[in-house]
Amino acid sequence: MKNVKFLLTAACALFAVAATAQTDFSSPQYAKWGDTPEAREQNILNSNFLKESCDNREYNQAAHYFQELVKNCPTASENIYVRGAVVYKNKINRAKSLAEKNQMIDSLLLTYDLRAEYFGDHPKRGRAYILDRKAREFVTFKPNDRAGIRQAFREAIEAAGENPDPETIVLYFGNLCDDYKNTDEVMPDEIIAEYDRLTPYFANNPEAAEYKNQFDAAFGLSGAASCENLEKLFRAKMEAAPDDEALLSQAVSLMSRAKCDGDYYFSLAEKYYQVKPSSETAMFLAQAFQNKGDYAKATKYLNESLAVEQDPAERQKLLVRIGLVELVSNNMQGAAAAARQARDLNPEDGVPYFILAQCYAASAANCGGFNGQATFWAAYDTMAKAVELLQDDTDYLPAAKTYLAAYRSRFPSSEECFFNELQEGARYTVNCGTAAGVATTVRAR
Incomplete structure (x- = not known):
């Protein structure tokens, strides 16, 4: 197979040479490829060889052609750097030692720097696009270089001006919050400052609501969003813009997530309810x-x-x-x-039955005597319905089962039913308390 690849590469090379032999490289359209017609011809051949080497997965050869092109005609074509990134990502995966792998990672990141230098003014794939991709490669290939990751994302966001990719902001801020939780490199003031700085970007992109939720969640879960820190952040901002509904909503949401319960938080929450x-x-x-x-x-x-x-x-x-x-x-x-x-x-909601059953049971004490005991039949029936409907609800189900057993233990005895002229299985209508009028069945404990 390797011989076949070699023959194909050789054939393509001969074809490329034949094609370029008939081209006038002194034409101005080829000026970007070199200073002389001979240099232009060779560089165009090297560009073709770079493509063919990538197609045939001959990445060592491809790296050679890439380096030659960067040295001799760095501004000739954006595709030089696109293919260069392909080359070094594959060489990273094929590295035989850690030292070699690190060298290839540095070469990959340099490829993006060079592309940003020479093609950063591209209308669609300019500096912001290139640095964004570099930041994501940084996370993938240098996950332990936390300071480098933060710097790479900051450069990408800065390059994007007023319209950075919301996903990029979330990736950066998520890594920043992780570093706050897991290292000593990031302080809480930096988390709050960056949250404050980056929040307005989402206002310019209302379609990014899901990313905004992820952004807020990262802040809320970071640990930096303590009630004290949040109050410090929002008190000054609310004083400057007391009628800003979006700011008020943000403050209430974050302080709620932090489980704040101070007077300042309640004042904001009540104000927000008045506004909306x-x-x-x-x-x-x-x-x-x-x-x-x-x-x-x-x-x-x-x-x-x-x-x-x-x-x-x-x-x-x-x-x-x-x-x-x-x-x-x-x-x-x-x-x-x-x-x-x-x-x-x-x-079909079990919670109302859960509430009703407790109301019935609580009123038994006010009924007194056998009437009070009979109230537990209604409480038991209602709580049994709650248990049936709450099978997937881990919040209420354990308590519902506990109440159910407790209510059964409060049923009247067989003797008490007999003395009240009631047979087990007979219908009975509760006549007092909150369960008054509820039909149930006579049972003994």
Whole structure:
């Protein structure tokens, strides 16, 4: 096979020589290939040989032709550097020692530097494009040179001016955050400063919403986005632009992700809700105030949002949240009312049943005697439905199963059923508490 490749290469070389022999290289169109007709002819032949060597995977030969072309006519063709990158990437993969591999990596990166120097003004594949590709190669082939990776990406972003590739920003910032977490080379102030500097680029590219989410997530997970640091970042910015809705949204989102619970955070969150009320923001605020123990404010925001929300799915979510907040604040009537409405909107959601069952069980103490014990039949039935619907919900299912066993243990005994003239399996309607009117079945514990 190697002999066949050699013969093909030789044949192509003869063809190239024959073709160039009939060309007038003194013509101005060939000036970029050399100072004399003879030099131009040889350099064009070397360019052809470079292409053929790459096609035949003879990368040592190709490297020789590439070096000759860079030395003798570096501005002749962009393809010299495109093929040069192909050559050195393949030589990296074929290197027989670490020293050789590192040498080939340096040669690859130099190829991009040379291309940027000689073809950086290309209208589509100019300096920004070239340095972007170089930065990605840097990550691939020199993953341990953290400072070099950061510098390569910074140069690429700077070269792009006002319109860098959002993916490139995310790659750079993700590596920067990784270095903050894993090395001593990056300080939290640098993470915050870079986040601040790079955020406006996404405003110029609204189609890059997914990259913006990744960018914000990297910041939120970096550890640099502490509540103290975030407050320092946004306090000054909000004072300068108090009516900037996008900035307000960004501040609330990041401080929420950092689980902030200070007065400044709550003031921003409430202001954002006033500017842009929505069920999503209401639930977010409700959770925040619930965590703070301010259940009255939590239900206030949820009910305000419910009053204007028209989407049944969003209404159902709001009602579930209201039920949960009322439950933890021990308002069983309010929790049961919200849970029933949520259940009616989506009978396949297990959480409303989870809430209702607890409301029924909690009211048993107020009923007293056998009527109170009978309430646990309704609580058990309702929690069993919750368990059935929550099979894939790791947040609620364990608690639902625990409650289910507890409710069964509170059933009346066989003797208590007998003395109340009730037979097991008979129908029974609960007559007190939040479960009043609920039909169930007589059972003994």
